[in-house]
Amino acid sequence: MPGPSRRALARRLESLDDFAEPSAALEQYLTPPEIAAHVCHLASLQGDLERPVVDLGTGTGMLAIAAALAGADRAVGVDVDAGALALARENAARVGATDATGWIRGDVTRHPLSVGDATVLSNPPFGAQRGNRHADRAFLEAARELAVVSYTIHNEGSRSFVESFAADEGGEVTHAFRATFPIAKRFDFHAEAEATLEAEVFRIEWGDR
Template identity: 40%
Template sequence: MKKKKLEMLLDSLKPHPNPKVELEQYTISGSLASELLFLAQKDFIGKTVLDLGCGTGRLAIGAKLLGAKRAVGIDIDRESIEVAKENAKALGVDVEFICNDVRNIKREMFDEEVVVIQNPPFGAQKKGSDRIFLEKALELGDVIYSIHNYPTKDFVVKFVESLGGEVTNIYKANFRIPAIYRFHKKRALEIPVLIFRIVRR
């Protein structure tokens, strides 16, 4: 599948109908999702992909479309999970969606190599929430792809190293944020982000 085709398919999926600001719920664009997935495809093809904080399922669904053997999405928000299930059904892909706090997910649930892909909270609403996702990703994944706010680059590298991981690649990208919350003043914002490829030592 070509990148543009995947982008169009993912953009056709339902967004979250009632995003919650405290969870920093922003639907990832088809453009950014496909960019991450094509970067990660060489690592996850034929393997298990785990999408932590999966939201409406775009990354997990896209991974399955690009050749992941198994795709699992985890999210604490039940409404997100229900929409994600609808989205997977709409594209005819088999993805497992679990409503749970990512902190409760154990490595024993997976008896094979795991590639984590995630668009975690940036920690703007709840300080430290990005750390929770990085810690869990390094506990569960052999290879991790994670999106973070551009100014946190040095922090992410040092934090990953403190957990016994290694950042092997950093890619620049843009995250489009439409005006979905009351405090948003502009119709949309493009914020610079970084996609980190991380391995567990």
């Protein structure tokens, strides 16, 4: 049975709550429903939701919940922040995705998972904070360990880095698309009421282990 359309999926995701008190250090921003819907609709079309789904750095639970609504039997979100996981659980309940989602507290760089045939979804930190450059690399490394296929969201201009990393690890970028990432003023260092980041999303097929 086909999953919901991309538009219908985005509409359901719009009801999810954002962080009430986001952490700047953890770069806690809401993954836009449109991007989550695009990623998970594509994953559904590719058959990538037919295997276990892991959302690394799940935050509000947006990607894990989107995967569940798009047809995944099981989607597990991993996050280091207990408050984020509590919010993710509430969001899953809000849209009726509780049975298909699970939540684990853990550091992505020392994740507690032993699965090796998952589909990984992740909106990692863009490394915008001082001293956090290349923060997304650890998420790609974890995806390489866990996934057959991964979908990750990165700052604009990351294509050469992502393609090089994938190639070095026996993987290949099969799909890439741009995405607009609106960010409302959340922290004192934000100068504008709302900013728009240009992001890039990559689907990677990882080679034999």
